[in-house]
Amino acid sequence: MNPFEYRRAMDATAAVALVTEHPGAAFLAGGTNLVDHLKLGVARPDLLVDVSRLPLDTISSLPDGRVRVGAAVRNSDLAADPLIRRRYPMLSAALLAGASGQLRNLATTGGNLLQRTRCVYFQDVTTPCNKREPGSGCSALEGYNRGHAILGASEQCVAVHPSDLAVALTALEAEVQVLGPAGERTIPIGELYRLPGDAPERDTVLSHGDLITAVDLPELPMAACSAYRKVRDRASYAFALVSVAAAVDVADGVIRDVRIAFGGVAHRPWRATRAEQLLRGEPATETAFAAAAHAELAPARPLAHNAFKVPLAASTLVATLRGLTEEGR
């Protein structure tokens, strides 16, 4: 545990400037992940810039039908928001499937997206980890990898992204508003997260000093028929073995449109584009769901302890789509 300086930011631009000019600085929001890392020695910032009280804590409807969620909106507030619950039920369900009530009261929207993997080796500074210490090796590859990636991993890193919220946002094609040293920009969430490749230390495309200020949800009527199904080792307070965020638009028994993302299977939320393509225009049947799931998971490369995730992801997707389409009838 290193000593650090603490400053509370009063506006976003100043916060970005402060972090940008300090190579060892980090943003602090809810702190539910970063504070653990401070204690464990996983993160050793010398300056914490607290952005949790910036005026980014509102949920608002934009004129074009989109919904803007401020980065400092707490997970519990976002989950409970009537607009969110009505228009994007999968988002509310994903949040409520995460962590515990106490953690959700602290954790913010922006912080949730930037939380880091819970790979046990990443969190244990006495073991090698390429994500924590590039070049030191991946302990999970030949170690305890039951919770690790089956898709998109590399020899350098097999970690999974732990966020539930990010999975739902990926299915929704949310856009992330970022304020950086060079000003504002918009990043589609599908482009925010990286696969590990040979630089697993980088979870996202963000650079030092970039601050997420908001997440924009598209106007997506089909999202009203959506669900988030999280499979985990106990009934609450556990990270996903596999999760599925799905929205579906069915008319006359035929799938007009569908959105699917998996959690717990890769270094980033896994948008199931292949499955979506196969399902569009198909009858909403269990056979079609299963064929799409298997096509999406065909490239899966399981590790020693996580082969079960392949059939689990498939059957969880089938069950989720079954539930959504049965409701629709």
Added chain:
Amino acid sequence: MTTELVTVDLLHFHAIGVPLERADGTIKVTGRAPYAFEHPVTEPVYLHPVQATVARGRVTGADTAAARALPGVIAVLTHENAPRMVSGDDPELWVLQSTEIAFRGQFVGAVLAETLEVARHAADLVRMEYENLPHDAELDPRRDDLYAPDVLNAGYPTDTAEGDVDAAPAAVTIDRTYRTPMEHNNPMEPHAVIALWAEPGELLLYDSSQGVHRVRGALATAFGLDPGRVRVVSPYVGGGFGSKGSAHAHHALAVLAAQAVPGRPVKFALTRQQMFSQVGYRTPTVQHVRLSATADGRLTAISHEVVEQTARLKEFAEQTAVCSRMMYTAPNRRTSHRLARLDVPVPAWMRAPGEAPGMFAAEVAMDELAVACGLDPIELRARNEPGTDPVTGRPWSGGRHLVECLREGARRFGWDPRDPTPGVRRDGEWLVGTGVAASTYPRHLLPGNRATVRYTPDGRYSVLIGAVDIGTGTWTTLAQIAADALEVPVGAVALEIGDSDLPQASVAGGSSGMSSWGSAVVAAARAFRARYGEGPPVGAEASAEAPAEPGGDFAADSFGAQFAEVRVNADTGEVRVPRMLGVFSAGKIINPRTARSQFIGGMIMGLSAALHEESVLDPRFGHVVNHDFADYHIAACADVVDIDAAWLEEVDPHANPMGSRGIGEIGIVGAPAAIANAVHHATGIRVRDLPITPDRLLTHGLL
């Protein structure tokens, strides 16, 4: 053979049996009960340890300069400068006395600082150098260096054999291997201590302990101190489950630190991560069970052979197969225990050592036998009920009421009518099943208990004994016993416990507390009344020791029946337990309210073992890698739905003056088997490895 059954002089029950609320409930929920770390002390020093990052080897160098240079650091201790201890009889306590490293995580240094944060930062700055030797941390039952320990925990013999198991007639045979994982006790309150050393040789410890005299004795021996000048104070304890039953390395480290800063209290609370290497755990087990039976389900042979691990540093031999020596009648029987000696942290007591893992294997095997014989599992057990204890040939003290527990449980649970066909009940996406298993736990009565009764000016009776309340309810229940022994209302009793300056008491372990301490309290109360009658003068005082074994020549065990309903998600393999019921025969229940908490607490821990708990030791490194509550799963509130416990109304006339046998551990025993059996009934999949996580069901063919 003649058996002599001595009936003890039972108390007249007035306070005993009443569901009194916890005497310490209000101060606990309002935060006023001081736990170990919270005792107010002045100018404390904070300790943070340095832990070995190799699993076997030697310390070859310690660079502490950067740590010592940090403002606020008072001292950095390593083997080079730590005070010397006197006795290494308990190798676990032999801390910073040599360069040897026997397991990863072993304490190799300690920083003392003015604040906790500085201590932790400075500990990061200490650079230890090691000679790294090859280590061996993987339990594999095929190893060729397994050995038979001289004796098992609690003094049981390592192996037993009667008749010829291999030649026993068998129309039906179950021959299976079962596995239970390494599990950690994980009490909510971490192990914590405040140690104060006063020259020339006086030690005060505020501790979180299951046995203040046990810790006092261990530290007095290790440091060569007069036990009379060591005081261990532990009034409130946030759980222990066995892990606080003995002195561990953190005690020794705190005392070494206290000796380095005489006159200043040293505060040391383990982090959750540190608890995974310092304070014991349940060994993983590999259990080969073979049951032979006639076609109508009468056992002809029982074989229960166990492979488990111990530590190179110190032996602990879990008595896993002991339950199979006495549960059922069978003319041919064999039990054995073999250990692998590994470079791992030292295993130790965890709630129902032996019975908890052993009865998982034994009672799942019985369920498999019931299925193979086409018998209801309750009927199978009833057919194999021994008349007397198969180990000693003696009758059971208070009788053996297993079948009554099973039948009463069946009635309450709605067991009948039950279609035994597995995998046929479905509620939407959920497969539904029910399961049953037997439970047992021995009655232990520990020696070395003494109590004092004193009449005080306010017209009350002080009752003094160095017992502890680890969350079980001792503050309440021991006062109830004292009240009945003195024949006064509970309000007239002022109980004093949790301090080694009080009369000698045994550890809160082996479900022995109420029996052992209660017997001493009754003896002291009776001595007091014998000397002073009903109208004692103020200051009147009497002390007495508990008699050794009051009840004579009998077997002493409690029994129970565990029932579970499970739902298994057919799409995902998730297991939910909507309903559990335990019915127990444990002698007189001192306080139904606290007893129910103990029973269902044990059952919840059994549920947790069945579905969640597993310490994952990475053999490449030698330490448990899922060493926090995010990754080491225990049952969450959402996993615990409808759990109930009931008991037979009985009094054991041979056990002790309370007629009780102890209830701290029996609740966990058999619960995992009941759940595993219910999972089989729901799905047709027999999971023989705990915990029953979704992947185990998926890889066994659920999908």
